[in-house]
Amino acid sequence: MDNKRLDNKKVVETTKAAEREYGVGHKLIGKNYETADLYAKVTGNAKYAEDFRSDGMLFCKLLLSPMPHARVKHIDARAALAIPGVKAILTADDLPAPADTLTDNGTVVKASKWGERGLTMEPVYQGEPILAVAAIDELTAAEAIETIQIDFEPLPFVVDPLDTLRPSGPNPRTDGNVWTRPPATASQGPGAPTVTELKWTESDFAELKKGRLPMGKTPDEWMYGDLDSGFKNAALVLDETFVTPDTSHQTLETRSAMAYWQNGKVYIYTGTQSTAQTLPAIARWLNIDPEKVVFISEYTGGGFGSKITGGVSMIIPALLAKKTNAPVMMRISREEETFIGRARPGFQGRMKVGFSKEGRITALDMFVICDNGPYDAVGDAPSSGRIVSLLYQPQAMRWRGVTVLTSTSASHIESVSSMSGASLSVTDSAGARHAADLVLLAVGVRPASELAHAAGATQGANGALVVTRQMRTNLPDVLAAGDCVETYHRLLDKPVYISLGTIAHKQGRVAGENALGGQRLFAGAVGTQSLKVFDLAVARTGLLERESRAAGFDPLTVEAKMFDHKAYFPGAKRLSVRLTGDRKTDRLLGAQIIGDRTSEISKRIDVVAAALFQDARVDDLNDMDLSYTPPFSSPWDPLQMAAQIWMQARS
């Protein structure tokens, strides 16, 4: 790195005109200069957190909660610790006790039992770290993570703040669903924020049925001016419900961090927006003297508010470094960042505004529900009222707000129905919510092949990409697989368009292997699929009668209804089989079965699929050695009975 260049903040030539305009004495205004960071950035020498290395450095990986709210009952890490190269495991038990916070105006904020600590035995959002493993490299750490067995006890969770405000709605934290602050007394300031429970009434929620946001009791409220007469004198009054989204910061540099200890001090390398705020935060999270913290942040790949103090996750490599007596690097993937990287919370709100003829706002009544996520109270709800007041200068205004705890990391768009009832909530494009018992989606499948087509790849059936059985497109080195390509059909001996996950998996495997230099052929599909419709199972494989005819076969189809197992054994249910074969050659062409979901419909169709794969004749099906015991089948399985009926019909 060219240090001279950096240190001098080299001032390039100035012009007399600029000096006249901005005066003498300014070092930068009106002058060309090179900022101190740019040379290192354009040459690739700038070191961001993940670019640091240290001798003997270990790597750690996190185990994230698969559930939005649960209690960890038991962790079995024996297998993980036995893997060569695994150095240590860090759990919530290893975390230092929470410390009090000294704010920059000198106030001491007492440590809260509800605060976030980095690892937890009671995850309160999906993706919250439960433990971390340090190992000689990342792959070993990740493999160790996969061997760890955890017993979870699922707990109620909340995705939509409205769900927890319902009279019997679930709570996102075991102690409640909102942050409240005990009122200030004459002798003392306001008390420490506390998690308490707030529920609205059924009559509050009646508003929702009219498509409007319910407005129950809120812990916070302020007002100025005469709201009633403001509305009375208004020429126009609008009352609208609105929704704003959560916004994920998604900094391009994730919150990776590296740490080691030397002479009793911890050295932490990570990105920050404010060294002045991050350093004391590290000291507080580790419960050590700030003098013992050396914080290194040379460059930061974006923050947008998410790295002012930074995330508590950065103490994980620091604690693992202490435990292993070695430097530890924690690289955070994009997926992990989405969980632990946080977001700006969204609102559900309602605004009633009165306007005079001239367009002046005479009265404004604002109501907001803020999705807080599971941890410390965010200040966005109170901010919203202050900003609206400042921006629109209403003659009279009331603001009411509630900051509701949820089980989201305030960064997800999820459509999980509430645990409190069977009904679903659907949010339409205007942000309005509708209750429903069942939501049916009617969709078709169109191959997303535009990109490859634009690059010159040939399209075939239904716009899908034409590929060889090695899954190669006509473009050199471009392989394609799955729903975007044509699929080779074994019975038709030609490509067709079928979009099924089973086929995509097989094609993807072939394409992947051939991308690495293999020569594998995709064996082809026979069109096997099954479907559950409430208590019915429906399955098919091979060709339908009309498809067989179109393909030049001479199809004969029989249909039969029979019991799925011996009728004398309890629980027998009827199923229907339709079997198609070629009249000329006896070749088996296809089958469809429909029946109860307990009648092994899907496995029965798989028997036919296996037969089709081997180019079987219908009578081969009859000769097959299939399993029998009265609770499951008959000595002649329903498929074999259907085959017998087919052979009789043919003769």
Place this chain on the structure above:
Amino acid sequence: MAEKASFKIIEDLPKEDVPKAISRRNFIKGVITSGVAVSSASYLFRASSLLQGQQVPAGVGERLITLNVNGQQRRVDVMKQETLAWTLRYKLGLTGTKLGCDRAECGSCTVLIDDIPLYSCSVLTHTVRGRKVMTIEGLARPDGTLHPVQQGVIDEQGFQCAFCMSGFIMTTVGYLKSNPNPTRQELAHGVSGNLCRCQDYDKILTALMRGADNTRRSLLG
């Protein structure tokens, strides 16, 4: 998680090519990102087998190959499934190439391969043998003189956090080889495979246009 078992079968890779404890499953997960919450294996690299202090026969897992990087012949041990970004950053110490997403969306890892800008997170290292790889570290002359596009960024103070910068610069250097005199709109299209989360696109384009101008001047002069 239900699909775990189905990926464990590794019978169709020749035995001697299966690196110790690296299953195909992890490679597949690494490239595609499965979206399984508990698993975090999507962004991994393996230390040299020597570091593990285990006896591993030569030629297992890693293979010594020669790469042409920034005009130098570099000998490096690579795994079959190793991406170029991984080799550059963690084996060759060229950390100017950044990983923003590791799944071919953000463009921060863009390098030139035979003068064509490509996402190095999605190129397997063994496929670039015999080809010329150029990273951000290889643009300036040995005497420290910057490439005209780098100089353009300094002249206009483009970029903020600059995590995306090396990707943008490499894309632009590559693009200018096919279109040395682009309009602002053409260059915007040229760098459309690179994302800037700071949303600094206007200033980036101004800087890169200045870089294009500098490049033409340097060719003339």
